[in-house]
Amino acid sequence: MKKDTEVNLMHGAGGEVMGELLQTLTAFKNNNAGGIGLESLDDGSTFTVGGKTVILTTDSHVVKPIFFPGGDIGRVAVSGTVNDLSVMGARPIALTCAMIIEEGFPIADLEKIVASMDETLGEVGASIITGDTKVVEKGSLDGIVVNTAGVGVIEEGGFLIRDRNLAVGDKIIVSGTLGDHGLAIVSYREGFDLGDQLKSDVAPLWKMIEAAMKAAGNGNIHAMKDPTRGGFAACINEMARKAGVKVVVREDTVPIRESVASAGSLLGIDPLQVANEGKCVMGVAPEAAERVLAALKSHPYGKNAAVIGEVVEGSGVVMQTRIGGERFIEPPLGDPVPRVC
Amino acid sequence: MKSGKIILRGIVQGVGFRPFVYALAQRYEMCGTVINHGSEVEIDAGGENFDEFSREVAKGPKMAVIDSVSVQPLPDWIPPKGFFILKSQDGARTGFVPADIATCENCLHDIMDPNSRYFGYWATSCTDCGPRYSIINSVPYDRERTSMDEFPVCKACLNDYEDPGNRRHHAQTIACTECGPKLSLLKGSGEFVQTADPIAAAAELLDAGNIVAVRGVGGFHICCVEKTAERLKTLLGRPNQSLAVMMKPETIREFVVEPTKDEWDLLKGPVHPIMVLDKLDPESHGSLSSLHNLGIMLPYTGLHHLLFAKLRSPLLVMTSANAPGTPMITETKTIIEKMGRVADVILTHDREIVNRCDDSVVRDGYLIRMSRGFAPLRTRMDLGDRQILGVGPELNANATIYKGGFLITSPHIGNIRNPPTVAYLEETIEKLTSLTGSVPEIIAHDLHPQFLSTRVAQELAERYGATLCPVQHHCAHIASVTTGEVVGIAIDGVGYGDDATIWGGEILAGSPANGYIRTGHLEPVMMPGGDMATKFPERMLYGILPTEETLALLQSRGWNDTALRILSQQTEKRFNTPVTTSTGRVLDAAAALLGICRERTYDGEPSMMLEAYAARGVAQPMEITIESRDGRDVLSTPALLREGMEMMSEGICAEDIAASIQTSLAKGIAELALAGVEKTGIRKAALSGGVAINRQIRETIILTLRESGVSCLTNPRYPLGDGCISCGQVITAGILAKEGRI
């Protein structure tokens, strides 16, 4: 395929095409401050201050629409950063918030967004301690862009978790139903009347992940990642590729809400290929899997958690289907773009 | 005495070449030696009748393909006393191995003759027949490099093998009850069943309505008699798919119209393919085929012949043992594991199947599936010095390799969509490269960025340090027919276009060397829900005709309000509605319109069902609307379907409407091609693509072109469908490479 010369929307969709853009955007030589750096393309990065490891991450958020069933851009902005810290095993402590606002944006909406951010922070005991605001001319962006950055630390008894350390034998656990956010946003935005109202799963996961880490015991969660853009499919493929292993998923164990599955089949969209904003995917040492699962289930955000597969030698991600066949789970090219073959 | 060294190149292995030479040497009283180097036979011979001898030798035995013969002088040659066959040696490997050959008349006679020592032996073969490709590990083809190596010959077989006067002189697969592979009967669970005659026991069980898995030449079949067919389809989860059947030649005319002479020759020849033939009564034998035709083959191994000798039923369903879209099962332990719940018993043998090979399928003289007996297919063509691999498309794929003036295409592999089939593609490529001793320098693949075959190509390119060469799907279709300049007509289900939309009804004028110009195509239409629209053709109908009438029709068919609302919203907003010019999708939509097929349960079902209806109908003329857009001619398919819908409301029967839509679509496509002829001045056409398997469409296109004085080429050696793509890819890459453009 021809290499693109200009940025297009596919580049931001979290699919395979985005990887090409990332090569350009991560071409820094100064990319590591003595820890996990930009080169790792992990959920966040680390550096050391006074002998203590600090985790740092950042994320910009544009959501259309700004308010949607189950959440809003503010909740997404805080949860996104909180979750990127959490999936590295770090307690989120402090966040920054930068907003770029289009001229004419309703103040009342800003109030709602801020209140929602505050509520989300409160759930995990983190704070926004600095910020920045820019207002731009009408038409130069669509409504509002919210950027948050956050720092976190590894707690006493906690441990740093990477997205690249899946080990053969690990159980793959997802913390709940997949595809909720992506299909909710799509159907709400496009005005699809699906009968059932779909709700986004956007949520800050630190408390749930903290409980899971405690239950697991030191180091027993080998790898973790949040399946945001590109969905579970992109996430699990990236994890498998980085670790040089194969993941086998059993279709009948993958938690997907009835309403999400039916919306997916009406629209021709695979729930595994669209974003989640309140879920994590982990590879857990087999002996710790039951404990971790129980801990996840005891938390409201993890009550639909399930063991959905395991890690074996090889490469790629394979789904064992209900009818006894096998198919590849492939990262989407874009989101949501049908394969059409 | 005159002497000389005769070198014959070509397919000279596994065809009884050395015994053939030996017999001639005896007849012409020659002395000397013959040796097989893999792809060439070298004869040092001397005698009074040297000229006659060398003339006869150059003809080769029946199954051989001779590419070249050369005769050189033999100075200082000391003739041996007599004529001797020397042991095979490794050599140049362009000749490749022959395909598997159906049991010959002579061997069949031996099997049925109580006085023969091969009487009743299921794996009887000779130099003229028996397994080849399916048992070969490496070349040269000698017993020790096949799975027959496990079975040391007995004394009697050794005598036959060494006896120059014997038909089995140097037959690598020689075997008998004493020394050869043995049959056994198992329960579905794998438990051994004690029986003196496994074949007789299996026949009895089949007649009684049991399902039996039978291990054949290139894989397992699942077999049953007609009355068990419904149960079998239910168990296999293929409720609507037609099943191939096996029967004796004398039974054929009770089921289908008499095959033509050519068809009989093919049915009874070395290949013994499945032949799709029209049923006498289109609606008969519905449990075997819901279509107007039936796929029939004749018994092609000793095992089949013996089974039919014991069977009371006139036919056996013989369908490949595999899950849909995955490779045919070859191993006994796999059949127990995967089909143990379907098969009541398993009739198996202990000869390993080294290379899987499904049955070939032929219809109207065209290949639908190129496999056992046809493949590996070897085609002579000069594409230069570089070695080229074509990995094929995604559906109905095979692989082709080019080396030193020859294209070699593998047997049918399948749909490269799931792990087992990807693995099978990789194995097949491995096999092709090792048998031909090639290292690909150029790897051609489909343009679709997400095809798994494209990924395989990328990985192999890295491993071999080869150059990648993407080839557009429909250009590959046309290139497989001819390297000349033509107006190409590529009509199929799907292919990735160079504008990133989905093509499949294309007029491509040009040649592989100069490239093709897309002078015309079908109307680009929406596929609501992407791939969902191929599974549920009614979505496709709405994508082509997004009107209130269509919604009302779907509602009357039981679509619920939510689904209808979403379908129309999605189409209006163009949300997840990729655009296609596919001919297959138009036929799908027509099948949906007429209520013939609402859900596709196997590849091609809607269009095959449409064809079956059309075969019973009378076509009425329809208006053909072609307009010029961006310099290209566009045939309106919505107009055809709209007219079909009007005919429905006039109460015209589905059969007639199906025939009308098919013929008009075909005429429209021919008009598009003629417009391309007009534009480019190229007065020759070429037709390829899976839709061309449809007889009415193919013949209408060819006839319409002929009426305007334009002849239309097709490729009789490669499948009309995607089985020709890997070949077209290699040809395209080879021509570009020869011109120094890769």
Ligand SMILES: [Fe+3]
């Ligand atoms: Fe095709």
Ligand SMILES: [Mg+2]
């Ligand atoms: Mg992340």
Ligand SMILES: [Zn+2]
């Ligand atoms: Zn024979």
Ligand SMILES: [Zn+2]
């Ligand atoms: Zn023997």
